[in-house]
Amino acid sequence: MPNWNRFRVFCFAASISASIAIAQAEEIKAGPIAKPEEKPAAITSESELVFEASPFYSNIDYNVPLTNKPIPTITSDNEAVIYRDLIENSLIPRYMVLEASVYPFPLLSSYIKSHSPDLYRQGEIAHSGINLFESATADFQEPWAVSAFFGNVAKLKRPKDTRQGNNYGYTGYLFSAGNKHIKNNTLIKDDWYEFEWKIKGKLDYEDEKLAWSFRAGGRFNTNKDVNNVTYVALRRSNLDLRYSFLEWLENANYELRMHFLQHGAEMVRLELIAGKKMPRAGWSYTPTLDIGFVWSSPNEYSGALRDKRANTTTLVFRPSLEF
Numbered sequence: 001m002p003n004w005n006r007f008r009v010f011c012f013a014a015s016i017s018a019s020i021a022i023a024q025a026e027e028i029k030a031g032p033i034a035k036p037e038e039k040p041a042a043i044t045s046e047s048e049l050v051f052e053a054s055p056f057y058s059n060i061d062y063n064v065p066l067t068n069k070p071i072p073t074i075t076s077d078n079e080a081v082i083y084r085d086l087i088e089n090s091l092i093p094r095y096m097v098l099e100a101s102v103y104p105f106p107l108l109s110s111y112i113k114s115h116s117p118d119l120y121r122q123g124e125i126a127h128s129g130i131n132l133f134e135s136a137t138a139d140f141q142e143p144w145a146v147s148a149f150f151g152n153v154a155k156l157k158r159p160k161d162t163r164q165g166n167n168y169g170y171t172g173y174l175f176s177a178g179n180k181h182i183k184n185n186t187l188i189k190d191d192w193y194e195f196e197w198k199i200k201g202k203l204d205y206e207d208e209k210l211a212w213s214f215r216a217g218g219r220f221n222t223n224k225d226v227n228n229v230t231y232v233a234l235r236r237s238n239l240d241l242r243y244s245f246l247e248w249l250e251n252a253n254y255e256l257r258m259h260f261l262q263h264g265a266e267m268v269r270l271e272l273i274a275g276k277k278m279p280r281a282g283w284s285y286t287p288t289l290d291i292g293f294v295w296s297s298p299n300e301y302s303g304a305l306r307d308k309r310a311n312t313t314t315l316v317f318r319p320s321l322e323f
Contacts, residue, residue: 046070050166055320056140059101063153063168067094073155074169079210082156082169086199090152090171097149097170106140106182109133113185120185134185135317138294139257139271143187147176156203169201174217181226183305190223209239209322218262225305229268233257239277239286239322251277253290261299268300273316290318 048071050061063071074085112133113120123132151172174196181190196217203210213235220228237253244251252275259269273292280286294314298307 055105062098064096077158086169086171093150095153099147102144106137107143109137110185110187135315138314138316141182142178145176145178149174167203171199190221192221194219207241211237225303228262229259231259241279268297270295286322288320288322292316
């Protein structure tokens with residue numbers, strides 16, 4: 001081959017080698033090109049169904065995400081940290097929760113009073129003016145409800161706990177409605193609705209159960225004899241096998257609720273209840289006793305429902321079993 005032709009072949013090979021070297025250098029600089037099938041799948045939030053059951057409050061919840069972000073997890077065993085993390089960024093709703101709830105024992109007591117009055121009277125303690133059915137349900141003013149929650153939802157777990165459970169915390173706005181009102185275990189026709197801001201949640205482990213609900217809002221009634229009120233309600237319940245029965249804050253529950261007339265801000269209802277739990281290692285249930293009172297003013301109602309007497313106080317006496 002002539003020298004000129006050899007030189008042209010050499011230049012052509014050199015140019016190809018240089019092009020390959022430049023391409024390799026650019027690939028190293030920019031990183032490998034991801035193939036379409038190698039792109040990571042987007043993490044999306046999924047709807048969830050949650051069910052709870054108890055003699056006084058049973059509900060089914062359907063958690064619906066409003067964004068593509070998954071439900072976050074708060075990993076802590078410190079109540080203050082859980083409350084703080086739930087409240088952070090709670091002004092902008094990211095989840096919707098649809099709930100249907102029923103209060104079995106209050107509903108049963110109202111049914112017994114209207115359909116079996118003799119059985120209802122057997123719950124009266126002689127010469128005391130106390131009826132055990134009414135004492136057990138005095139703080140319930142509706143038999144059932146439907147609601148829609150808009151806010152933040154978080155899964156709750158303790159550090160180093162790998163188990164999956166239905167432990168959730170909620171912070172946000174709640175709209176509730178129903179068509180019945182309960183007064184002294186008597187069902188009254190009343191299409192009512194509520195709007196409130198609340199923070200609630202629960203932890204359910206083998207050695208500890210913790211539930212809380214802090215809320216403030218207003219209730220509106222279509223029955224003109226049931227006055228519209230604003231309210232504040234605080235509730236905390238704790239069962240912890242790691243503490244003895246004598247611990248006053250643990251293995252106990254406390255509940256405070258106050259109602260004020262929307263016109264005039266007069267307090268017309270006060271509920272104060274405290275309970276003690278008696279846990280035993282190895283038991284699948286825990287005996288519980290709640291004691292307190294419900295105070296109400298005649299101005300809580302109007303017209304035919306208004307109590308002509310002075311202020312009334314109803315004893316709350318509620319023995320129960322917690323599973």
